[in-house]
Amino acid sequence: MTLQRILIVTKTYPSISQKYRETVCTAGVLLDDLDRPLGWVRLYPIPYRLLENDQKFKRWSIIQASIERNTKDSRLESYRIDIDSIVVEREVDTSDSWRYRKELILHPSLQFPSxxxxxxxxxxxxxxxxxxxxxxxxxxxxxxxxxxxxxxxxxxxxxxxxxxxxxxxxxxxxxxxxxxxxxxxxxxxxxxxxxxxxxxxxxxxxxxxxxxxxxxxxxxxxxxxxxxxxxxxxxxxxxxxxxxxxxxxxxxxxxxxxxxxxxxxxxx
Incomplete structure (x- = not known):
């Protein structure tokens, strides 16, 4: 696994899993050390409600975590995450009409026309x-x-x-x-x-x-x-x-x- 920085963009409503009981699919943006977007990432499974309180990242949080490609999922953006490695770094707020959020999320490399x-x-x-x-x-x-x-x-x-x-x-x-x-x-x-x-x-x-x-x-x-x-x-x-x-x-x-x-x- 590799330690990465990830901007959390969204979490889906919990779903029921035979193996994990309850899981949440989380989508985010990989960031480099200068907060430059590197691409989309899907983190699954995450038993979000069972995490320790200091690991329960909010939407628009930047976290650090160890992740690796999920070889059982053919989708390129899908990664497994080491739950115990999650550290919440900070939250990105809405100041200045979402200026910094938009710099991170509206990067051309993350957008598609259709x-x-x-x-x-x-x-x-x-x-x-x-x-x-x-x-x-x-x-x-x-x-x-x-x-x-x-x-x-x-x-x-x-x-x-x-x-x-x-x-x-x-x-x-x-x-x-x-x-x-x-x-x-x-x-x-x-x-x-x-x-x-x-x-x-x-x-x-x-x-x-x-x-x-x-x-x-x-x-x-x-x-x-x-x-x-x-x-x-x-x-x-x-x-x-x-x-x-x-x-x-x-x-x-x-x-x-x-x-x-x-x-x-x-x-x-």
């Missing part, structure tokens, strides 16, 4: 600027974990306690057109958006369960719409290991808008 450009270069991670966003949406998903997933969460031993992980019964996403003028409908698997649903829902005093859940969806919908109207919005795209031709939005990058307008149209 999903097809990412695929054609044999990559599985890439930042794109949508040409037009036509709709943000939410739709129903499975209400509960499967019986097999519940058994994994409920495992208990002298070393492990049962895990409490909420199943979010909705998918959220954007419909957009990229620079190749191709239309896409991608779901967002960013932990930040799933947590926004929970926060929006839990602030409402609503006795009707369906209305209570709907209030969470409306909170996410409002935020996604505001991103279009008020932010210079970029999508960090990543594909699936089992279906490499299928991409999702694994992170939203939203510095303040400085020019231009994007259409806002959010529908159920």
């Amino acid at each position: 999903t097809e450009a990412i695929k054609s270069q044999g990559r599985s991670l890439g930042l794109i600027k949508p040409l037009e966003i036509t709709k943000c949406y939410y739709e129903s998903d499975a209400e509960n974990w499967t019986p097999a997933q519940k058994r994994i969460l409920n495992q208990e031993s002298i070393f492990e306690k049962p895990l409490d992980l909420e199943k979010i019964p909705y998918r959220f996403g954007y419909e957009f057109i990229d620079a190749d003028h191709k239309k896409h409908r991608y779901s967002i698997i960013d932990w930040e958006i799933k947590q926004l649903y929970r926060n929006s829902r839990d602030t409402k005093l609503e006795s009707n369960p369906e209305l209570w859940k709907k209030s969470g969806c409306e909170g996410v919908q409002l935020k996604l719409s505001r991103f279009i109207e008020e932010k210079d919005l970029y999508f960090l795209l990543g594909n699936l290991k089992s279906r490499p031709q299928t991409f999702t939005i694994i992170g939203l990058i939203y510095p303040p808008k400085v020019k231009g307008d994007q259409l806002s149209l959010c529908l159920y």
Whole structure:
């Protein structure tokens, strides 16, 4: 393994794993000692909620960690990480309208014009600027974990306690057109958006369960719409290991808008 510096850009909502019980896929940017971006990296698996408190890196943290290529994953950006080696170096703040964050994340080497450009270069991670966003949406998903997933969460031993992980019964996403003028409908698997649903829902005093859940969806919908109207919005795209031709939005990058307008149209 090699010790590297990594800017943490996004974390996906935890998923259930037979081997690791619960894991988080983290995407970041490799940095040299002068903070110059070297390329995208995917760190998996990370049992984030089981890390020591001083190792629980936030989004936009720069960490140091020992990593190595994951030879069981054909995606070039995929690396394993030595959990015990994680050291949080510092956080990159939003001062001066995201100036330093933008220097790190909007480097030309990290950006692509379209999903097809990412695929054609044999990559599985890439930042794109949508040409037009036509709709943000939410739709129903499975209400509960499967019986097999519940058994994994409920495992208990002298070393492990049962895990409490909420199943979010909705998918959220954007419909957009990229620079190749191709239309896409991608779901967002960013932990930040799933947590926004929970926060929006839990602030409402609503006795009707369906209305209570709907209030969470409306909170996410409002935020996604505001991103279009008020932010210079970029999508960090990543594909699936089992279906490499299928991409999702694994992170939203939203510095303040400085020019231009994007259409806002959010529908159920």
